[in-house]
Amino acid sequence: MPQRKKILIVNCFFPDERMAIKRSNQVPNAVAPALLAGYFNADTCDIRLYNEVNSGFLEVFAPELLKWPDLLVLTGLTAAFDRLLHLTAYARSCNPRVVVAAGGHGVRALPTYSRQFFDYTCLGDVDEIADVARETLGPAYVAEAFNPRYDLAYWINRLGYAESSRNCNFQCGFCSLTGVGRRYEVPPMDYLDAQMENMGKRPIFFFQDNQIMGSGPESFRERIMRFQARRETGQFKYWSGFVTDTFFWDQENIDFARETGCISVFVGVESFDDSQWLGEQNKKQNSRYSQTELLRRACDGGVLVQYGLVYDPTRHSLAQMNRELEIICDNPEIPPPNFIFTAIPFPGTPFFRDCLEQGLLLPNTHMRHMEGSTLSLAPMDERDAVVDFIRGGRRFAGYRGRFLRHQARFLRRYRHSLNRDQMLLSSLATAAIMAPTAVLGPGAALRRKVKRTHVSSTEVLDGVYSPRLPVAERYRHYFNPTNLVDWGGEVNPAVADDVLPPVRRQQTAEVVQLR
Known part of the structure; x- marks a missing residue:
């Protein structure tokens, strides 16, 4: 029997608040660690997972883990790239023999730059970790069959996150997926079946795809029917997932979703009244029909829509953004948004290059600023006013009374088509956009806040940029x-x-x- 190896898989995260907090109620949440763990042989590997979203910074809340692994696997979103570097430095300082493999959006965005920091720079999908394990540990440490470890993913014990497709079939100019250029694909159905089999009974099954219907309605329906078969046995009650506007174009899709237990779908509305900007960003699918009409059609059809808006300060005036808020507040047929984020110039995207060519990128902009609450572009309006909107306007400051009345009217409008759970979900979205820290990370609600500038050129760095543990020179x-x-x-x-x-x-x- 080969000697057992210790594998630590970490989802890295920077909270917007620039504090060492835990966002215990974050939804959606990371599924990659559970999937990555499924490629290691449980008979020869001791595996531990850690998610900084829910559990906070690793060196603050669980420093003993840093010296534990033989293989450290790191992943995270674009803005979290520096966290991968921090944990690599800590782990190597504790144990010079540790092997570090890193992947995720940030590594994909900076593949050449990343290679100087990690032993393995992973640019593919989660199954690439099997090749890393085989090369660095040996064949005995690779699972014979994919066996996702939801039993170790302590942060998603009620929700069932799964991946049934990868990447996106659209190429929106501002999207990080466009920047890395990987093609849309649907893995074999055995991959989805393995995830559903291993996650056990869950109230909500979440398709953690970037675009669940990217390969057309036939493939979409086949995957939903795999879910439906298990739903009929009582394993799941609802499903949810990410879609694009194309999902709403055919009423049959809405009817099919309702009949198979869809509680909600997430879609990038981006803007209610700026078709020109949407066209410039190659998101023309959002200009074909009225966004308001599509949302109404879905909610009348029994499917709650959750969505986000994008504020591009180089093209959207504050007056225009206030009109967006008024459109929502004045129309009870529109659900509340889940977030309004400032346009992010993800490196490698057409949007990044356009902003660079026009001299719009602010000086001293870092990867850390690629998270939607930091102004990293020269705005068309006065900067202080833009910062005020980023700090409070996108939380409906100045509109809160109208927004709450809108929610009451929305619930009354759809009381016959949406069920009680959907009504509750919609109300939670209202609370989360108005007070995200209190809802997503209630333990941090009463803590003294870090004073932020919300401008990349002057923004404060998180405290964890100063090492909290000994680090080799x-x-x-x-x-x-x-x-x-x-x-x-x-x-x-x-x-x-x-x-x-x-x-x-x-x-x-x-x-x-x-x-």
Whole structure:
């Protein structure tokens, strides 16, 4: 019997609040650690999962774990890229023999830059970890069959997150998926079956796909029917998932969703009244029909719609954003939004490159700022007023009474088509957008807040950028923020190979030589 190996898989996260808090009620949440764990042989591996979303910064709340693993696997969203570096520095300082494999959106966005920090830079999907385990540990440590470890994913004990498709069939200009350019695919049905089999009984099954219907209605229906067969046995009650506008174009999709237990769908509305901007961002599917009409059709059909709006301060005036809020408050047929985020110039996307060419990226913008609550673009309105909107306006400050009355009218409007659970879900969305910290991380609601500027050029760094545990001198630079744009407004040469087209890459290199 081979010697047992210790595997630690961490989902890395930076809270918007810039504090060491736990967002215990976050929804949706990470499923990647449970899926990654499913590729390791449970007979030869001791596996532990840790999710910084729910459990807080690892070195603050569970520092003993950092010296434990033989293999450290890290993943996270784009803005969390620096957290991967922090944990790598801690783990290597505790145990120089540890092997570190890193993946996720941030690593995919900066593949060349990432290779200097990690032993394995993973740019593929979760199954790539099997190749890493085989190479660094040996074949005996790879599972013979995929066996996702929901039993270890302590943060999703009531919800059943699963992945039935990958990436997206659309290429919206501002989307991080467009930046990395991976094609949409639907894995074999055995992959979905394994996830449903291993998660046990759950009230809600969440399709953690970027776009559940990207391969057409036939494939979508086949996957939903796999769910429905288990729902009929009592394993699940509802399902939810991410869709695009195309889902609502055919009434049959709405009827089918309701009949198979759909409690809600998430969609990127982005804007109710700016079809020009949507077209510029290659999201033309949102301009084909009225967004208001599509949301009404779905809710009348028994499917609650949850959605987000995008505020692009380079193209959207504050007057226009206030009109968006008024459209919602004045129309009881529109559900409350789940979030309103500031447009993010994800590195490598067409949106990033357009903003760079127009000189709109603010100086001293970091990967840490790619999270939707930080202004990283030169706005068309006065900056202080824009910051006020980011700080409070997107939480319906100035509209709260109208927003609450809207919710009451919304619930009354759809009392016959939406059930009690859907009404509760909608009301929770209302509370979460008005007071996100109190709802998502109630333990932090009474803590003294970090004073933020909400502007990338002047924003405070999280306290964890100062090491809290001993770090070897050779890894101290891992705690420097990953800079995208320098103080002169130019792309950082260290990331140029990843974020610039070839012509701009050469120009940047020439500027560096002149300096």
